[in-house]
Amino acid sequence: MTRNVITTWIAFAVGIALCAVLPIFGGNYTLRLATTVAMYAVLAQSWNFIGGLAAYPSFATAAFFGLGAYISAVLQTKGVPLYWTWVLGGLGAALFAAFLGGAILHLRGHYFAIASLVVAEVLRELINTTPDLTGGGMGLNVPALKMSVGEQAQFFYHAMLALFAISLATAIFVHRGKSGFALQCIKQNEDAASILGVNAYAYKSLAFVLSAVFVGAAGGMYATWTRYIDPTDVFDVLLSVKPLVMVLLGGVGTLLGPVVGAFILLALEEVVWRNFLTMHAAALGVIIVALVLYLPNGLMSLVREIARRRGRA
Amino acid sequence: MNEALKLDVRNLQAGYGDVQVLWDVSLDVAAGEIVAIIGSNGAGKSTIMRTLSGLLPVKGGTFSIDGRPMADASAADLVRAGIAHVPEGRRLFSAMSVRDNLLMGAYLREDKAEIAADLESVYQMFPILADRRGQDAGTMSGGEQQMCAIGRGLMSRPSLLLIDELSLGLAPRIVDQLSDRLREINAKGVAILLVEQDVIAGLELANRGFIVDRGRVTLSGPAKDLQGNAAVREAYMGLGAA
Structure with missing residues (x-):
C-alpha cells in the first residue's frame, strides 16, 4: 500500500468515528437531521457509481429505494429478523438492477435516463395491484421497535451511518481500483474502451448494481424508521432527482462530493422549507439551474481550484 | 481455412440492428502484409473494421485469425488474438x-x-x-x-493492426510521416489492414488492395495493378486511364 492509500483509510476511519459519537452532543432533532443526511449521502454515493463514474444518467434510485423498502417491510411483517430484512432489501434491489441493466444499459444519454425514470412508476403500479401482500395504495404498517424514542433516534442514526460507511468504503475501493479506471474510460469513450478489450457491459452492470444495493438497504431502514410506507412516498420521483442534485452540488465522480452535496442539500431544504413553504420545490429548481450554469463540476472543484491557486502563489 | 493467413474473411455479413451493411465480403491479409480497403463513403469500410474488432456482431459468413475462427469472439478475445483497432476519428x-x-x-x-x-x-x-x-x-x-x-x-x-482512415483531416506532410511509421511497424512483422479514402496514398502504402462497394468486394489485386486499373482510376482517383 502506498502512503496515499493509507492516508485515505485513516481519514475514512477518523471521519466515521467522529460522526458516530454525535449522539453524545446532539438532541433528537439533530439526530433526525443527521440520519437524513446519512441517508441522502448513501443515495448520492450510490448514484455516483452509475451517474458519476460511468456517466449514465440514472433516474432509477427511487425504484431501488421503494423496492428495498417494500421487500424489507413485508419481511418485517412476516417476522424475519430486522437486520436480515435490510440486507435482503439491498440484495433484492441489486438483483433487480442486474436484470434491469441487461434491458436498458445498451441505451445511452437521454434514452437511458427516460428508460430508468419509468421503472419506479411501473413498480408503484405493481404495489398498488397487490394489496394482499403489500397493502396496496393504503400503505403498509411496519412493526414498531421496542425502544424508547431517544434510543430509536440513536439506533437509526448509527444504522444509517454504518450503511453510509459501507457505501463510502466500496466507493473508495472502486475509485482506486481497476474497475474505476475502466468506468472512467467508458465514460470518456465507450467504443474506444471496448476496442481495447474493456468489457463495457460488465462494468456498466457492476456500476448499476452498486447504485442499487445500498439504496435498497436504505429503503429498508427508512421503512423501519418511519414505521409506515406507501407507494407514493417510497417511489417518489424526488428520490431519483435529489441524489443527482447532491452529486452535482458536491462534485461529479469524486469520493467526497456526494457527502458534501448531501449536507448542503439538507441545509438548503431546511432553510428553504421554513422560509418558502409554499414554493420550496420552485426554489430548489432555481438552485439546480444556477448550479448547472455556474458550477458544473460542483463544490469540490472549487475547493481544488482554491488549493491550486494557493499552491501557486 | 489457410493457416498461413493472418486474417481470412469469408462471405462476411454484418450491420447495425436491422440495417445490413455488409452483404458479402471476402478478403485476406497474409502475415507481414499491408492491405488497403478502398471504397467510397458508405461502402461499408468502417463496418468491416468494427466487425473485425468485435464491436458489431457477425450475421453471416465468418473470419479467422491465424486459422482460428473468430466470428463469435468478444472484443477482448480479438485483442488477445492479436488484433488492434485504430478507429476512425x-x-x-x-x-x-x-x-x-x-x-x-x-x-x-x-x-x-x-x-x-x-x-x-x-x-x-x-x-x-x-x-x-x-x-x-x-x-x-x-x-x-x-x-x-x-x-x-x-x-x-498486435500482430494485425486495423487502421481506419489514417489520413482523415490531416495535412499531407503528416500523412507522409505517419505512412513512414507504418512501414517501420510493418517491417517489424506487424500486418496492417488499412481503410483509406485517400486512394492514392492508400495504394501507395499497401501491397494489395480490395475495392468495396455497397457492402461487397468488387475488385481485388496487387496495389500496383489497382493503381493502373482504368475503372479504379476513374471512380476513385478522379484520373483518366493510364
Missing part, C-alpha cells in the same frame, strides 16, 4: 493524459515490465508523444492524436 480518452491513453492500450496485459518497455518504444517512434506524455490527449493536434491512437494500438502488441 482517433477516439482517444480526451480528458486522460497521453501516457494513460497509451497504457490503456495494454489494458488486457499483465506483464508490467514489458509494458514499460513497449511504452518507451512508442515514445521512441513518436518522440512528440514523450514530450506530451502528461498532457490531456484531447488538447493535441489531429496528427499528434493519430500518433497517440496508433501508439495505443501498438501497446497491445
